[in-house]
Amino acid sequence: MFENEQDSMAIEALLKSWTQDTCGAKDAFISLKDTLEGIEGAVLSFHPRAGISYSLRAALFDKKDKPLRLFSFVDIVEDASGKWLSVCFYEEMITDSMDLGEKIPQGLLGEDGYCFHVTEYDERLIVYLKEKILEAFSFVRDEKSN
Numbered sequence: 737m738f739e740n741e742q743d744s745m746a747i748e749a750l751l752k753s754w755t756q757d758t759c760g761a762k763d764a765f766i767s768l769k770d771t772l773e774g775i776e777g778a779v780l781s782f783h784p785r786a787g788i789s790y791s792l793r794a795a796l797f798d799k800k801d802k803p804l805r806l807f808s809f810v811d812i813v814e815d816a817s818g819k820w821l822s823v824c825f826y827e828e829m830i831t832d833s834m835d836l837g838e839k840i841p842q843g844l845l846g847e848d849g850y851c852f853h854v855t856e857y858d859e860r861l862i863v864y865l866k867e868k869i870l871e872a873f874s875f876v877r878d879e880k881s882n
Contacts, residue, residue: 737773743782750790750812754819760857761812761820765792768810768823771866775873778807789813789822794869796876805879807872809844821854823865829872834864 738744747769754762772780772794783791790812796805809824827839827848837850852865 737779739779739781743780746782746784747790747792750784756818758818759820759855761818761854764821764854764857764862765810765812767862768792768821768865768869771869772808772810775870777877778873787814794873796873796880805876806845807876808869822851823854823868824849824851825868825872829875830868831871832868836861836864 792810794808811822
């Protein structure tokens with residue numbers, strides 16, 4: 737579920753305007769967005785910086801609608817080569833058994849993380865990223881229970 741209707745509408749507008757996609761990043765983004773939308777208890781927000789990046793962020797909220805913790809960032813990065821994805825997680829929330837992520841010290845809002853770059857549609861990578869989304873969500877959900 738989106739935090740507000742404006743974010744949902746902004747993503748839909750972005751997807752409609754995204755007409756050139758030679759690498760398949762749009763389909764990858766939609767697949768990851770659908771996974772996030774399907775997680776009960778996850779709340780999505782959208783942070784666009786036109787011409788630079790468009791960040792879809794997922795958090796777990798408490799019963800008072802206060803964000804407990806962000807657990808996933810799916811960013812559409814726009815540069816001279818076109819659009820591609822950077823999918824990021826806090827380091828403590830996931831494992832990277834396939835060693836596909838890039839460690840980013842203090843790169844996620846001042847905390848250590850992993851980012852995975854999607855520069856072409858790769859089904860194996862997309863499935864792996866969906867697993868990481870669920871792993872990060874489980875970490876935050878379990879952290880909340882303790």
